[in-house]
Amino acid sequence: MIAELVLVSAISIFIYMLVFYIIAQFIKDNSIVDIGWGGGFIIVSLVLLFYTENYGLPQLIMLLAVVLWGLRLSIHIFARNKGKEEDFRYANWRKQWGKMAWLIAFFKVFMLQGLVMLIVSLPIIINFAGVTEQICFLHYLGIALFLIGYYFEVVGDYQMSQFKKKPENKGRIIEEGLWKHTRHPNYFGEAVLWWGIFFMALPANLGWIAVISPLVMTFLLRYGSGVPMLEKKYEGREDWEAYKKRTPVFFPFIKF
Numbered sequence: 001m002i003a004e005l006v007l008v009s010a011i012s013i014f015i016y017m018l019v020f021y022i023i024a025q026f027i028k029d030n031s032i033v034d035i036g037w038g039g040g041f042i043i044v045s046l047v048l049l050f051y052t053e054n055y056g057l058p059q060l061i062m063l064l065a066v067v068l069w070g071l072r073l074s075i076h077i078f079a080r081n082k083g084k085e086e087d088f089r090y091a092n093w094r095k096q097w098g099k100m101a102w103l104i105a106f107f108k109v110f111m112l113q114g115l116v117m118l119i120v121s122l123p124i125i126i127n128f129a130g131v132t133e134q135i136c137f138l139h140y141l142g143i144a145l146f147l148i149g150y151y152f153e154v155v156g157d158y159q160m161s162q163f164k165k166k167p168e169n170k171g172r173i174i175e176e177g178l179w180k181h182t183r184h185p186n187y188f189g190e191a192v193l194w195w196g197i198f199f200m201a202l203p204a205n206l207g208w209i210a211v212i213s214p215l216v217m218t219f220l221l222r223y224g225s226g227v228p229m230l231e232k233k234y235e236g237r238e239d240w241e242a243y244k245k246r247t248p249v250f251f252p253f254i255k256f
Helices: 002-027 030-052 057-081 088-120 122-129 137-165 185-201 207-223 227-232 238-246
Strands: none
Touching (some): 002 088, 002 122, 030 057, 030 088, 030 122, 057 137, 122 185, 122 207, 137 185, 185 207
16 A cells, blocks of 8 residues: 555656646746745645545644645745745756756756655655554654644744844844754754654554655755755855854754
């Protein structure tokens, strides 16, 4: 059953990412793939819900969590990028890849992100493959972790957007609110909420396999395309270097 749902999810993600790729080539902006990130998990969840017809309480709780997270994230990124040029990371890649950018982007941006999406979707897949109808301690633990992570991500993003709205903050580093305790509260929050989603899936049969999802997300956010790429943008700035010495990089209050 799990293998079947992996295949169904893979096909759904491929079609979804293909649509985003085609749109990106028309508007010459590969960074729209970030807008599609949260929505992709909603699509996977809904496809699996109707495919399996598994309407158990654990399945519906996870569906609600994924929709709550994915919809908010996609709307946030869309609003943040509206009217702006292609994100600097994707713009740099476009320059590096030259005339073959349209083809390389298909594999290295859209299909690669689709593959990561499939791997990270494992808790969702396993949850819908299960027949657990009772809520247990692990579900409650998962919900608690999800809410903690969601709080860090939503509040962190909100505080950043409010900070940027003030003209006097132009060019400055935010050191207010959650950003005083971690340099990346939104990334930390995303990692924690995926650990929560994993624990929601853990009671299902072979649920332990889903641990690869939060491990991959935490690694990518902390050491991959998250923290390192963003911090490279500010490298060498005097105010940034001072901020780095005062503030933990990822885990709040913990400097490592």
